[in-house]
Amino acid sequence: MLAFVCWSAPQFVDVHLMTDHVTSTTGSTEKLSCSAVGLPTPQLVWYRDGVTLSDADVDEDLAMVDGTDSDHVTSRPLILRHLAPADSAQYRCVAFNRVGNVSFTYHLHVVGQ
Numbered sequence: 001m002l003a004f005v006c007w008s009a010p011q012f013v014d015v016h017l018m019t020d021h022v023t024s025t026t027g028s029t030e031k032l033s034c035s036a037v038g039l040p041t042p043q044l045v046w047y048r049d050g051v052t053l054s055d056a057d058v059d060e061d062l063a064m065v066d067g068t069d070s071d072h073v074t075s076r077p078l079i080l081r082h083l084a085p086a087d088s089a090q091y092r093c094v095a096f097n098r099v100g101n102v103s104f105t106y107h108l109h110v111v112g113q
Contacts, residue, residue: 009100010038013073023109024083032106035075036095041068044076047092053078083110 012018017033024030036042046053046064058064063079074095080087092105 006039007097007099008037008039010036010042010095010097010102012036012095012102012104018104018106020105021107021109023111025111025113026084027113028083029079029081030083030108032078032080032091032093032108033075034077034093034095034104035073036102037071037073038095038097038099039072040097040099041072042074042095042097044074045094045096046076046078047090047094049089050092080108085110085112 013035014033022030022032034044034046036044053062053064055064061081065077065079067075076093078091078093088108088110090105090107092103094101094103
């Protein structure tokens with residue numbers, strides 16, 4: 001008996017949570033959502049103004065929360081705390097697997113209170 005596997009490129013889920021232009025006030029917290037489904041299960045990478053954000057960048061003001069479920073969905077929201085105008089940037093999430101990739105860019109603008 002032969003078994004066939006149908007590979008699929010990543011697609012974003014919970015797209016309704018993804019808004020491309022985000023404005024926040026100084027001192028606030030912003031959660032940028034990024035969840036994707038695909039087969040094989042996609043990997044997620046965040047970029048800030050084109051520079052990769054890694055686990056080494058995580059501190060009390062920046063968190064990346066990893067999560068994968070059994071339905072080939074990967075989630076890695078980016079949580080930015082104690083926002084300052086210097087945090088204004090383009091934040092891009094890229095989901096990829098061996099079949100393809102998809103990306104979404106948030107334009108975050110932080111303004112004074």
